[in-house]
Amino acid sequence: MSRVFRFYHPRPITGLLLGLCCTTTLPALANDSDLLTRSTLTGDWGGLRQQLNEQGITFTGDYSGETAYNAAGGLHRSARYSQNIKLGVQFDLGKLYGLENHDKVQLTVNDRRGNSASEDLVGNRLPIQENYGGLYTRLTELSYERTLFTPALNVKLGYMAMGNDLGGLDSGILCNFMNAGFCGHPLNMSGGSGWTNYPNAHLGVRVKYDLSAAWQLRVAAFNVDPESNGNSSRAWHLGPKHSTGTVVPIELVYKLQGELPGEYKLGYYYDSSDAKRIGSDKEVAGREGHYLLIDQALWNSQATTGRSLHAFGQYSAASSAASPFSTWYGVGMVLYKPFAGRPRDTVALGYGRAVPNPRSRDVQQDAAVANGKAFPNLDSAEQLIELSYGYQATPWLTLRPDVQYIIEPGAFSGEQIDNALVLGLQVKATF
Structure with a gap:
């Protein structure tokens, strides 16, 4: 029904x-x-x-609302809406107190509400609405940032989300999409380690060091506290409830300058927490993963300033012993300024493939056989094709009509679910 x-x-x-x-x-x-x-x-x-x-005090705020209608396939024919409101203030301590090391304090509060199209309507793993999850008001950042010893070294510490500084492309190209499989960082990072998705925040420290004008090294360490993730009772608690270890990401960034600029990221992370091995009662000591992210301009119009075509690529592999989501591949293109009279519009097309861990599939199949049920003949992955148009209605308002086609939505649940066609609209406003 x-x-x-x-x-x-x-x-x-x-x-x-x-x-x-x-x-x-x-x-x-x-x-x-x-x-x-x-x-x-x-x-x-x-x-x-x-x-x-x-004077050194900057207020920021933005709203995003995402409506998704399941037009065919999946579980149900209906629509769901989710929203996110973010309010923040940054204190420039150089302007306020005359400090000379680019000292900044950032305070951010986040609120999410709504319902999930993936959970209610389609039954797939990759969230159709990237702003769904953690449906309550919370503190998402209280951090202090400054340069240290040399202008090439920047340090930030405090209570913050990992994805603000690591695991995603700085260019923001991936958030021309509504599905969380693209927008943000590859989801198998958080599925198989203590890496957490925004707006989940933890105590940590992040270091950036400029090796040259083009190369940068980023290293961080964050407390792993699974009991605080998505726990509304921990919304304003900076300290952990139950630490299981530390997750340490290392990221090498290369930014190509010139007529066709590009951004390349190669990353590795290790989580020292013990975790249950999939399909076994034993535990595995430590979980790790690696990733490669690319945003490369392919073409710049000589006739129309600002019109360009960028290609992006994502690859991420997570722990084979403890992650239910082993591998993610994503590729796509974004055309900036598709029409001369629309300088801030975009057209985006992406394809993604999320591969379940074969260990998880074996557990599901064994459970089905034990209960006398047939296990569906599924392929090896959930796949996503997404097309969107970003319409910049005003400098502060973006409307993004969106179409998503989800292939094998039941790949992670082990259920036979028809491919789904989802029509969406994302609205973003800057306060």
Whole structure:
């Protein structure tokens, strides 16, 4: 039976929106003639925002809403909506107190609400809505950052999400998509180790060192605390509830300059936590993985400034002993400024393949046989094809119609589910 279309309007989100309106929107709307041309929805707050920024205090905020309708296949014919609101403030200690090492303090609060199209409608592993998960208000960052000893060395420490600095492409090319399989970092990292997805944050330290103008080394160490992930009772607790170990990512970054710029990342991570070996009662000591990420410009228009075509690639492999999600492959292209009169629009096409761990498949098959059930004849992976158009309606508002075709949605659950066609719309607004 199909489920009805549900919208979720919790009180916490209403309070957040009212607070935002009271503190930011009203001063801006005193002169709303530039609503369609200002860089943010709430404007300059009657000059206060610019004044605070010059003094070293920068406020930020954004909203994303994602609606997905399952038009064919999957489990049910219906739609789901999810949303994320992020509010932050950064303190530039150089401007505020005259410090000379680019000292900054970042405070960020995050709120998520809604329902999952993947869980309710399709039954697949890769989240159709990248902003779904951890449906409560939480602290997502309280960090201190500065250069140390030399301008080439930058250190950040505190309570923060790993993916803010590691595991994704700095260019942001991957978030021209709505599916979490593309937007962010490869999901098998968090599926098979203590690497955590945003907005889950943990205590940690991150170091960046510029080896040259083109090469950079990034190293970090984060506390692993699975009991705090997605736990609303830990939303404002910086300290861990139950540490199991430390996850250490190492990333080498190369940024190609020139007419056809590119970004290349080669990474490795190790989690010292003990974990249960899939298909066994024994534990494996430590989990690891590696990844390669690429964003390369293929073409720049000589006739139209800003029009370019970029290709991206992703490869990630996780622990074969303890990760249910062993390998991820992703490739695609993004065309920037597809039309001369639309300088900030994009067209994005991507293909991804998520490969379940054969150990997990064996466990599912053994359980089916033990219960006298037939195990479906599935292929080896969940596959995703996604096409989106990013329409920059105003400098602060992006509308992104989106189509996703999901092949073998039941690859990870061991169920026979028809391929699904999902129609979506992502709305992003900068406050």
